[in-house]
Amino acid sequence: MANHGIAISLFAGAGGLDRGTEDAGYEVRAAVEWDRDAAATMEKNFDHLRSPVIQGDIMGVPTEQILAAAGLAEDERPDLLIGGPPCTPFSKSGFWLEWKREGLDPTASLLQAYTRVLREARPRRFVLENVYALTYNNKASRPAYERLMREIDEAGYHCTAKVLNAADYGVPQARPRLFVLGVPKSDLLPRHPEPSHGGRWERRTVGNSERPHKTAGEALEGLITEPEPSETVGGKYGHLLPGIPPGDNYLFYTERRGHPDPQFRWRSKYWSFLLKLSPDRPAPTIQAQPGPYIGPFHWDNRRLRVGELKRLFTFPDDFEFVGSRNSVQAQIGNCVPPLLAKRVILALHGEAEQPLL
Template sequence: MSHGVAISLFSGCGGLDVGVEQANYEVRAAVELNQDAADSHEKNFSHLGAPVIRRDILDVPTRDILRAAGLTGRERPDLLIGGPPCTPFSKSGFWLDWKRAGLDPDASLLQAYTRVLAEAKPRLFVLENVYALTYNNKASRPAFDRLLREIDDAGYTFTWRVLNAADYGVPQARPRLIIVGAPKSRRKTPLLPEPTHTGKWERRSTGSAEGLPHVSAGKALAGLITEPEPSEIVGGQFGHLLPGVPPGDNYLFYTAERGHPDPLFKWRSRFWSFLLKLDPERPAPTIQAQPGPYVGPFHWENRRLRVAEMKRLFGYPDDFHLVGSRNSAQAQLGNSVPPPLARQVVEALHTSTSS
């Protein structure tokens, strides 16, 4: 039985939306500017009330979104979901002075979400973003404080926490900021799900001590039959070094500090994911949307991951269709929320706020 109508903002290819529908909500309207991502969304969500709204959300009135969902008059959605693009607050972007100073104009997209929240008045909401938004620096903290203040001003009580997807059965260590909320009038505290799995992430334990072990990349990819992809070969200046890197290791294997007889790199001279290779016994590290030519994780077979493999490592159904090139598919996946995490977030939110 459906819990009601959901509206999706910054929809991408629909990772958050897949989880929402697995939690028994029906996505009836979506807003996404990227053409490949919008095409992917329409391929996988053919039941939308109208085609994906392919416009800049700053120029899309809330009434147009509600109309696309088939809501008229005083009808309001049961659930609002979305993850505003994380460019201004991405950890990998803080080396840019103007981003550290909080001058990225894309930051206003957070306000596009809270504008729709205040005007559409959904019964529940889920907002997702990069966990670096919670950092105490000039770019992140003022924006995060403003976001929480605007949610409060819109009339919602909320709960936020950084959740690692691996702690919820996803075979990828992917920390994301999740905020869930409900109208103050409901007098119910919206809750986030408790971890179901446990393991190590960046040298520390995460998840539930009583939980199942993290799902490994090897287990997730077991039995998957894929065809080679033309762009999977790692060539260029450093590609020939990849076969020498042990599974789970990176460029540091070729340093004097690690005892290499012919060191090629200085200690901590590169980004951590440079020549990073998957360990089949552990979850995949975070898969980026737009990695450089030598940025992993790479497969332990010394190649780039194939699209079908990336879908498994995000927890997408095997039959989920992605439109566009291989690079476009990785961008769509790398910008998305793993569906199993999204499902558990929505289930916990629904359960905690139901009367």
């Protein structure tokens, strides 16, 4: 793998985007992440960091501090800037909150923290990742997206934006995310990677039909994990989980589906309520902070274990997460799958990788 140079990482989280960046040939030399556990995870797994992860509110972290942490002099520029500003105001799952639909979430300004570093650090390339709902035409998303594009232009860059589904790139999880790829206006605009896999997603066929999506069953095959204390699903609805077929959800227990003892009205719950993995399909999107009955659950009628989550996100088995079980769930659920990140970064250089079937 070619050495593409020095990368700096904003909103690093536990390092999913960073792991893919290093797998594609960069060295992540500096990272900014306010969460203590995620920062500790980064420090435990990344050998090229020149300084400890900068922990703090990025709104108050000067660009000069980030560059110095990477070992760059005042007249040096990084080769790559990466980052995924938190998606709170644009998350599809949060649009039931009126104040989010109205665009009043103050964390939207974190996009401006990214463009500020972009403008001041002058990287040779950049990748910005976010939820695909950022492109929605509503009061919260559209103004923020248009401002983001304007600030990228004013910083001296042009860019291309596209929603990529992780499953189309060999990840055993259907996870659509927005990727903005950019370079200075004097350089040739890069392309997003072409899908390497394909199959059914949301009632349509997507991706590359010559290679089927990697399934959850294939990803977890041969994995040995120890039981976790919190994996049992109890409470008011836990007893219903064993009756649900793999790949189905609470709608199994509705009158419309012909259940003899209906427990729910049709479409009365969020789609992932009592959702169970199918071993024959990619996992659905895994959330960072699922409620007690929000899946996907394992087809063995329990919560997914950490080792299984790592496999479904394409983290190496030996990648170590720091923190409580809830913290680890949040760290993994907020990550970009490293395999998808690697393919995006390679595309910046016109390179391609053909993942194994």
